[in-house]
Amino acid sequence: MAASSEQAPDLPNVYLLRHVAKDMLVHLLESVQGKKDLVLGPNLMRPLDRIAGAKLLREHGVDKIFKLEANMDIKGCDQRIYLVHPTMFNVKLIADQVNQEKTKAQQGLRKKLVCKIIFTPRKLHVCDKVLEEEGVFGDVVTDEFKLDLIPIDQDILSLELPEYFRDFFLEESQMWQHTVASSLNGIQQLFGPIPCFYALGKGAKMVQQMFEKMPSYGLGHWSKSITGMESEIGHVFLIDRSVDYVTPLCSQVTYEGLLDEVFGIQSGCIEFGHEVSGRDQPVKLMLTSQDEIFEEIRNRHFTNVFSFLSGKAKEVQSGYDKRHQLESVRDMKDFVANDLKDLKQQHKSLALFIGASEVIMSRKTKGIDFEELLRVEYNMLEGVSRTESINYIEERLNRQFNCLQTLRLLCLLSLTQDGIPPKEYKSLKTQFLHAEGYDWMLTFHNLKKLGLLKEQADQHSYKSIGGSKGGKGAKMAVPSFGSLTWKSSFQTASKSLKLIPKDTENLDLRFPTDMSYVFGGAYTPLSCKLVEQILNKCSFEDVDPVLKTLSIPRFSMMPASARFKADPNKYLRVVLVYFLGGCTYSEITALRFLGKVKGYKFIIATTSIITGARLLDQVTEVTPK
Amino acid sequence: MALATADWNPLGEVFYRKTELYQMEWMQDLYKYNVATAPYGGPIALIQDESKLVAKVQGNIKPTVYIYSAAGREITRFTWNSGHVIQLGWSNTEDLLCVQDDGGVLVYDIFGNFKRTFSLGTEVKDTKVLEVKIFQTANTTGIAVLTSTYRIFVCNNIEDPRVRRLAEVPGLQAPPSSWAIINQDRQTRALVAKENELFLLDHGGQYQQQTVDVSIPVESFIEMSVSFNNKYLALFTNTGLLWIGSADLQKVYCEFNTKSAVRPTQLCWCGTGSIVSYWAELNLLLMVGPSKDWVKYSYDTPVTLVQEIDGLRIIGNDTHEFLQRVPPVVEEIFKIGSMAPGAMLYEASREFGKGSQRADEYIRMIKDKLDLAVEQCIEGAGYEYEPKSQKALLRAASFGKCFLTDVRPETFVNMCQMLRVLNAVRDYTVGLPLTYTQLQSLTLPVLIDRLVVRRHYPLAVRICQYLKIPEADGASRIMAHWACYKVEQTGVEDEAIARSISQKLGDTPGVSYSEIANKALDVGRPELATRLLDYEPRAAEQVPLLMKMKKEQLALSKAIESGDTDLMYMVILNLKEKMSLGDFYMTIRNMPVAHALYLQYCRQENLKNLQDLYYQEDNFQEEGDCRVKECYTEERLESRIDCLMAAMECYNKARNEWAAKVTEEQVKLLKYQRKMEEELNKPYLNLSLHRTMYQLVKENNHKLAETLKKEFKVPDRRFWWLKIRALAEAGDWMELDRFSKTKKSPIGYEPFIEVCMENHNRFEATKYLTRVAPENKVKCHVRVGQLKEAAEIAFQQRNEEELNFVLSKCGPMHKDVVTQITGMKSQLGAKR
Structure with a gap:
């Protein structure tokens, strides 16, 4: 792991937000x-x-x-x-x-x-x-x-507004923009003015503008009250979910991500049913950094969790075994007073985490292999074997697998290819309707509006035909890199940001060296990569061409660079990344990793924590039956 | 200064002193008037006393209301044009209350501008008011009236006039001999004397008869008075007996016989320590203390008395005086022969001023108690009215401070500041004769408000600046009031006013331009209001006012600029109500943000509206979507089909062929499903095509399934998958076998094995092993659990990778297979 020259600063205490909210609540109740x-x-x-x-x-x-x-x-x-x-x-x-x-x-x-x-x-x-x-x-x-922002963990804040995604991106309502802006304002009041501001995407820009106007609210007391405060946060990133739809649509393979996909984590709290806990009553568990074992495994690649858990289990067992070696009454008292309680606690959560891992394993290997699903996804990300991917999607439809997952793959295919060629686009959609019902038609309209699933524009397919040799058959042929003169915008961006690691031989998921480990070393989340690149230079310099390809509007606000560079303060290494429209646990994990490597501390704020399925679920049209 | 005690009068143990506050500027004879004076050095209102007028001048002359400051400076006068006024009074915000005999209350500000009016109800109106009492509660002003039917009505808060009728006093046939309002523990009660009986009437419509402990028999209580703090009560009998006790009548402090059978013109408390009765006819003031001590003052001219928290103001034709108990600390300092530390320090300071060494002697005498002495002098200074004696005392305190090492300066500095403020407002041009105690009870913000009410804007601003009150609460707030006053000056040009306001106020924090603009609008100057609104930086304040001014378009664009959805909604919904639907659509169509917001509103509120809107805009795609959504809300199949047909038409117009086609298909499917439901008597509606066929296969209706397959052009691959899964699930292994032989499977034979295994039929699965494509054979054998065979096939195919795969599936009970595979692997290795 790359050692950082600078000591990472402490995280600001985000739990302050909870106190503020609690006081308000009490006041209202009274x-x-x-x-x-x-x-x-x-x-x-x-x-x-x-x-x-x-x-x-x-x-x-x-x-x-x-x-x-x-x-x-x-x-x-x-x-x-x-x-x-x-x-x-x-x-x-x-x-x-x-x-x-x-x-x-x-x-x-x-x-x-x-x-x-x-x-x-x-x-x-x-x-x-x-x-x-x-x-x-x-x-x-x-x-x-x-x-507004609720502390879910020491580094996660959430508005818990999953409807933001639909309301803003699909229905273009600015209803929640104000909430986001004022939540940022609240952060400034608690943690001092934030000097560097980066906005990526239309919504982010809007929030930023609104935020600028805000201090004049409340009779100008605020602007005065915070100027004297010491800053605890150096940078804010506001990122629209629309900047990077690809990342949330990929299957998550970190432990925390999988827990969320399989069981669903709500406001940092998970509920395990009978299959995990073995008990009739569902067991609730808080997933925070306070849980030592969870803190150890949450960020790991899933394959790397089981070994740790079994090691830990042995450790706990030997801890219990210590009781045989106790000699004096005093030792025994010590053991009961200190170790036993910890051990019991650890024992309890270990049992749950192991149970959960087993459930995840069994669910993921049922039906079509999870491995195969991942391979198809990675092929899409790399832009290869399109026909195979389409066949795979068709097979899923034929076999009536989870339709949101299938829809997710369809979207991923469209996103990585700048759309799906017209013929396949229509046929896949029709097949989907046949398999799942015609009421999904409206959902397809929504996905089209969002740009998540669309028809490939004509010139692209022509170009690709022109590049390859033949007439109609070539269109269906597997496009390989060499024969293409045209690359989708995602592929272009991916190439210039090196999102797909080349060196997969020496990959060891136990000792990751790169953020891509959160997707098994196959893909670095675009959103996180952008954050990294921008932080490097404190400007958009390196990423501007990419932003242009992906047509992402951007905006930044910074103090005069001279003063800024000379500022030795630690707070400049504390970064708040605010996702508008939700973020996944994988992205959080990636940013945590980035922080560890580069000596930053990240606080992640989001409108809600999502998975690919939850994201799509927001834009499906539910039909009452 | 030896004369400090010259105006002191002993009353038992304590002293009372009378200070002259002002020489009245007015040339009025109080005899002719009904007088109302507000506490806390408030203004004085006069209105001709009609009983005295009528006697002198015949004919109906309209009376005049005069308002004077406490220094007798005329603030305003106006002719009374309304009904018959029973009583004038002041509210706690220094508004003049005029209560008429019909129960109407007219409220004027201190400058005689009419503010509002309210009524005490029809019952009061019908029965006419006889007497009125205006009283102060914790932070409101109330009015109590006695009607000609001898009932009492109380309104606790003139800001929120709700009138309650108190209980009836039993057997009251004549006006009560006296009554008063007692306000305690947030409860307003009336104490009514029916000759010698006392009744306490409360809010809940209950009454309690009270007994009062009087040494001699009483015929009638003809006057009563409640102290400023509502804790003490004085009663006056027709025989001249003065009874002093607690307000709950439980305690008696003293009885004093004045031997006067005449009812006193006024019976007032002087602070809480003594009671003063005034007989106009005799021009006599009698002060009685709780221990039967008394002091008599004579006057040449009529006076009126005003109760204060710490004393009594006596307003006469020529002078305005303040009667108070000499505060204990002042007494200690100035009392002749006092040895209190304060007194010694004061002496020391005086000697020091004269350059006498005796200063040192005095200081030595109180060496240990010097801090107390300093405190006393500071405190004492606060109670002095004359700047001269304030100075002397403060000088003494300052002198004493020199000998102390660790005195906190705050008290001294605060006192100096407060005295400066007090002296400034006591000036006769301002005329607010507040004492230090009164100021503390009134609080400084209220004092500033009162200055603002009197339009002493510069003084108020200077006080705020002097006391370093934050601009938002202090100076800029006052400035805003000034601006509001300014816009009322109708004689001045809009332009000039706007300019002068913006010059003075600039962008001071805390100034609400919208408030000023609102005021301008209220006085009928919309132009000025618009101009002022331009200075308002907060859209949240701007927009509502713009709407009030009927500038909706501007309001809408300002709201959009602010990005605040709430404001936008406010304008949009308002517009929608006011405009015709067509105009409304036209207006918002040009504003995408507003448009999107309205769509969102419709989506939640009314789907039909949304559909209309899309129709108007020729947005056929969205209109189609709306129709489809509508379809899902319909119950009857016919209407659902109608909706879908309409949607299809829309999609055709939108040139969305795919959507039109699938909608058509959907209709087709619905019709099929209905037909099948009728024929087979099983539910199919709402199932997807796939599910329908699946269901049919499961139920052995292969023919119908085939029809659907043909009708909807379902590809073979899908149909095969569907069919074999359905068959396997139904356990129809015969049919599955038969089906597998109808023609070559387009999906291979692996799925057959898969579905058999999924339904736990290993035996059936093995049937298909032979037909599996060679490259999948190994996997399929593993799937059915034939590891040994799998290994053999892999060996035949010389595929080491597959061998490894088989190996990985071997458990502890497959030891023989493992050895076999290891053998095979080594053979393969050897051959290579």
């Missing part, structure tokens, strides 16, 4: 005096868990907690707080419930309900409008809870 029920909007249960436990809620008068659902009848006390995202859907549900309660109260069936709606992360005018239309505006009090 605004309704006495006992009350709390009704949480969808997707808010887990994030709230990270802010305040059930105990805290109870201390501040929360009696029962419900989840907001349609047609629910809440039997609780006569004071109620709703905590929801400001969507019209939520507000309508609430309005219905309030109306129900009103009728009940009029009939004298129960006391009049005191009702408060708290919108998070902010209150929107539309909500008032809906309340007005539903005729309950006067019956409720509204407020807002500025809950």
Whole structure:
């Protein structure tokens, strides 16, 4: 591993954000005096868990907690707080419930309900409008809870807004841009002004502009209040997910990534069912750096986890065995007081992690080999064996494998090839509809709008034909590198950034030397590579041609370089990377690795943590059946 | 200065002193007027007393309302044009309240500008008001009225006028002999005397009869007074007995017989330590202390009394005086013969001023208590009204400080600052005779507000700057008030006002231009408002006002500029309400951001609207998508098909042939499915094509499946996969075998093995082994568990790699195979 000359600085304490949020929450809860029920909007249960436990809620008068659902009848006390995202859907549900309660109260069936709606992360005018239309505006009090970035771990912050991706990239609504900008503002207030600013992509640029205007909000107190503060973060990267769709669509092979793909990690918390824990009740586990064993394995390539776990198991066993050698009562007391508790803890999580690994192994080898899936993906990334890839996709359709995974491959194929040739494009889509149902047609329209799955533009295919020798047959032939004069924009970018490592012979996933290890040494995540290159020179100098090929708008803001270079402060080695539209655990792992090699500390902020499947799931049109 | 005690009057153990605050500037005779004065050195309002007027002048003359500062300087006067005023009073924000006999309350500001009006309700209106009491609660001002039906109505907060009717006093046939409002623990109660009976009426409509411990029998309580802090009560009987006790009537402090059968004109508390009764007819003030001590003051002219937190103001035709208990610390310093440290220090300082060595002697005497002495002098200075004596005391404190090593300077500095502020506002041009105690209770921000209300903008700004109050809370806020006042000056050009405002205010933090613009709009100057709004940097403030000014287009573009979705929504929804739908679509079409936002709104709110919008824009692709979505919300199959047909038409218009084609197919499939459901009586609707065929095969309907295959041009490969999987799942091994022989499998025979194994039928799987392509043979044998055969085939094919693959699949129970393979490998190696 490349030793870094400079000592890496400490991470700023992102848990401060939790304290701030907690205080706000308590204040809001106390605004309704006495006992009350709390009704949480969808997707808010887990994030709230990270802010305040059930105990805290109870201390501040929360009696029962419900989840907001349609047609629910809440039997609780006569004071109620709703905590929801400001969507019209939520507000309508609430309005219905309030109306129900009103009728009940009029009939004298129960006391009049005191009702408060708290919108998070902010209150929107539309909500008032809906309340007005539903005729309950006067019956409720509204407020807002500025809950934006939630610390998931010591280096991960998340807005827990998976809908950002659809809302911004597909429906072009800027609803959440404000939230992102103000969350950045919040970061500045806690950790001081951030001197270097890089924005990649349209959304990032928008946020950046909005952010610049922000200090004037709140009567200019803020700008004043932070100028005197010491900076703890040196750089901010704002990256649109659209800059790099390829990375999230690749199968993850790090331990943490696989856990997320197989079990789903919610707000840093995972739930294991019977097959893992062997117990009837699902077991919840917090996945943070505080868990020693997890901290050791989370960033490893999956193949490298089992050996570690078995070693660790032996260690724990020998720890237990120590009890036979204990001689004095005092030793024994020591053992019980210190070692035993740790051992038990380790034992418990070891069992779970091993169980999880087994489940992952069995799931991944069921049906078509996982290895084959990976090979197809890597072929796509390298731009070779297209026909084989298409055949593979067809086979998956024929055999009715998980359709989101198949869709993922289709998108990956299109992304790496600048689209799919017209004939195959139509036939694959038709086959998909036949296999999975016609309702997927709308999803294809969405994917096209996003540019995730499209038809290859004509000139490309002509060029490729021109380069190879023959007429129609050549189009179906496997394009090999030599015969092509044309390369897709992804391939061009990949080549100039050296995303595909050439030297795969000496690859040892146990001792990685390069970020590409997170994809088994086959591919370096584009997003992370861009961060690395930009950080190298603190400018876009090296990556500008690539950004041009991929047509990514960019923007940066920096202090005068002279002053900046002379600044010996450590905070310049703390980097915040903010993904708009979500990021994967693999990317987080890659950045952690980059930090370790180059002596940086990365904090990753994101609108939500995604996997390829979750990303696509956001843009599928769900049909009620 | 030896005369410091000259105006002191002993009242029992303590002293009272009377200080002259101002020589009144006015030339008024209070006799002619009803007077209302606000506490905390507030303004004085006068209105002709009609009872006295009518006696003198016949005819209906409209009375005049005068407002004076505490120094008797006229602030304004105006002719009263409304109904019959029963009582004037002041609110805690120094608004003039005029309560009429019909229960109407008119609110004016200190400059006599009408602000608003509210009513105390129809019941009050119908029964007419007899008497009014205006009272202060913790931070609001309330009004209580007694109507001609002898009921009391209370409004606790004039900012939020909700009127409550208090309980009825049993058997009250005449006006109560006296009544008062007591405000304690956030509860407002009325204490009503029906001759010698006392009743306490509370909010909840309850009453309690009270007993009061009076030594001699009482015929009637004809006057009562509650102290400033609502803790003490004084009652006056028709026999002239003055009863002093606690407000809950539980404690009696003293009874004092004034021997006056005449009802006092005013009965007031002087702070909390004594009670003062005033008889206008006698021009006499009588102060009674809790231990039956008394002091008498005589006046030549009528006066009016104002209760303060720490004393009593006495306003006469010519002078304005303040009567207070001499504060203990002042008493200690100045009392003749006092040996208190403060007194000694004061003496020392005086001697020092004269250059006398006795200064040293005095200092020595209080050496140990010097810090206390300094404190006393500082504190004492705060209670002095005359700058001269303030200075003397502060000088003494400063002198004493020299002998101390570690004194924290804050108290001294703070006191100097406060006294400067107090002296500035006490100046007769300002006329706010506040004491130090009053200022502390009032707080500094409120004092600044009061200066602003009086339009003493420069003084307020200077005080803020002097006290280093942050600009946003202090100077710039005052400046904004000034600007609001400025825009009301109708005589001045818009241009000039805008310029002068922007010059003065610049971009000071904390100035809200929108607030000023709003004011300009309120006074009917939209042009000026627009001009001012240009200076407003915050879109969130700008936009609502622009909408109010009906400049929606501008509002929309400003909102978009800000990037704040909420603002955009606000404008868009507002526009939608105001404009015709067509105009509205036209407007937002030119603004992509707004357009996208509206689409999002429609998507959640109303799909139909969205469809219309796309139709209007000839966006057939999206319209088609909407139709498809609509289809999924429909229940009936016919309407679903209708929707899809409509969608197909849209896609055709959009030249999306593929979408049109698959939509057509979808309709076709739906029709098939329905037909089959009818014929076979099993559910097929909503299944995908693949699933439908799968289901059919499973149910042994091979013919129908074939029809679908043909109809939808399903490729052989897929159909084979589907069919063998369905057959295997159904366990129809015969059919599977038969099917495998119909023709050469387009997908090879490996899948046959695969599906058999998936359904745990090893025996059937082995049937197909022979037909597998040679290159896959090894793998297939491994799959069915025939490791030995696999190894042999690999050996025949001389493929070491495959041999290794077989080896890797060997477990502990395959020892013989392992040895065999090792043998084969060595043979292969040898041959090479």
